[in-house]
Amino acid sequence: MSFWPEFLVIASVHLLAVASPGPDFAIVLRYAVRYGRRAAIFASIGIGLAILLHVTYSLVGIGVLISTTPWLFQLFSVLAAGYLLYLAQGALRAKAPDTEQAIALEQSAAPASRKAFVAGFITNGLNPKATLFFLSLFAVIISTDTPLSYKLIYGVYLSVATSAWFVMLSMVLTNSRVRGLLLLKGYWFDRLMGVLLLLLALHLLYSIF
Template sequence: MSFWPEFLIIATVHLFAVASPGPDFAIVLRYAVRFGRRAAIFASLGIGLAILLHVTYSLVGIGVLIKTTPWLFQLLTVLAACYLLYLAQGALRTKAPATADAIAVEQQAIPAGWKAFSAGFITNGLNPKATLFFLSLFAVVISAETPFSYKVIYGLYMALATAMWFCLLSFLLTNSKVRGFLLLKGYWFDRLMGVLLFALAIQLLLSSFSSQTGG
């Protein structure tokens, strides 16, 4: 079978999915505004690696088990919502720096790379919408006759493309031209991300409850 037509379809679908606002976008924006480029890039790499997690269980069939086992999928949804609520409460409590010296001190308190990386990985890894996206991709878009090696290539591409997209976003958000503004007003963006993360968490919980009650 032809490799390129299927690959182009996957690349296009993935591009629209990764560019749409969601938990991944929110966490990268928060780290970029709050802690700077390095932390945002580590979070981006964590998100990219988590894509391989979704690809792996889709390839070996675990994804189907998750989707067809209601309590397991609901547990994943609740865990994701709880983690987003945890991130949201931290963002919502962000205070405005009182002085320029306070800004400088805050910028020195950048979290370790592994912490930003794990935040990105967990945010994407626990995202049930990402689970459904990759299940649909491998069940509908990718043909059953597609060789396993091609599917691995697709997965590696999506992981790399995701990481590169959010790394690019990290660079744009921490460009020197907007750096001064973000340092002074970044706490408003942080609070906005807190609201977004909170809304995403509530949406997950409501969808989980709706599916449980059959509404």
């Protein structure tokens, strides 16, 4: 296959995958609601950079090792589920802030951004299903004759495209028209995200046991 047809197939498949709701979406939504645009964007960047981990796994063969070694796959799954449960319990305990607390949340965007970046990176990086997705992408769609330089371009694109998608989502979720409402009523969304993260963690655990 030549570069462009192969690239367009990869881009199309990736777009469908990244647009599907999952842990990454929940993380971005939670930080957008609770801390605002800056934190949500940092979470998006963390998610995008974590994509490079999965691409690296696929290129050097670690992805094959994870997919063919049950205990290693289970270990990644348990770690991912545990982290999602940790995030879920924090979100479920969200309380309605008063005006001063709402302002304080907005002003805490800088330290929250660092946590958001780490949360995005770990959530995506520990997701074994994401590793399997990229492994399948590189094994099925990308030809064995494709040069390594092209594969590296694909990997960088997938990382940038993922970040761009979630940054766009962050911009939509933190539109000024709804920001005031989110600051005061966002704890309901926070709790909802806590439930979603809890269900995702349980689903992940259920799928491996």
